Amino acid sequence: MGRIDYLHDPAAPPANSVVPSVVALVQNDAGQVLMIKRSDNGRWALPGGGHDVGESISDTVVREVWEExxxxxxxxxxxxxxxxxxxxxxxxxxxxxxxxxICFRARPVGGELRTSNETTEVRWVAPADLSELDIHPTMRLRIEHAMDRRQTTPYIG
Incomplete structure (x- = not known):
């Protein structure tokens, strides 16, 4: 399925749904960020996706990172x-x-990199190399905020 992002575009179609979703800034011990190349729009992004009935929001983060x-x-x-x-x-x-x-910070606790039907590439990226990737401006904002360790927001999972 393809996807087109519109950001403050007067030609954008009107919204017909709202789905709570998550993204996760996962950083390893070397400080690298886990990034995916999305199969629906070809851009790089943090892993994430929609919240399912019966899940806590932290369960959604764990599931989406694993799946993608x-x-x-x-x-x-x-x-x-x-x-x-x-x-x-x-x-x-x-x-x-x-x-x-909703953007979360997370750390890896296991597993091995692999792609999925939602990802064409998955890799660990040094923060200094993020500027070289094709990342939507709204995703860049999430990454910048999540990497600013001065800003933390408690949550109840």
Missing amino acids: TGVKAEVVDMSGIYTDPGHVMQYDDGEVRQQFS
Whole structure:
């Protein structure tokens, strides 16, 4: 399924859904960031996805990181909530989703890198090399906020 992101674009279609979702800044002991190349838009991003009924939000983080990367992660804390109604994502099936994303910090506790049907590449990236990747501006903002260790937000999982 393809995806087009619109950010404050007057030509954007109107949203017809909102789905709570998560992304995770997973950093290893060397400080590298776990990044995925998305199969739906070809851009680099933090791993993440939609919250399912019956899950705690931290369960969603752990599941999505595992599904998309093969890495087992443990949630450390939350770094931000992003709900800009001017950011919508249009999918091939007609869904136009308004952004609702919660960003977490996490650490790897096992697993091995692998791709999935949602990822074409998965890799550990040095923070200094992130600027070389094609990353949507809204995802870059999440990464910058999550890497700023002065900002922490407690959460109840």
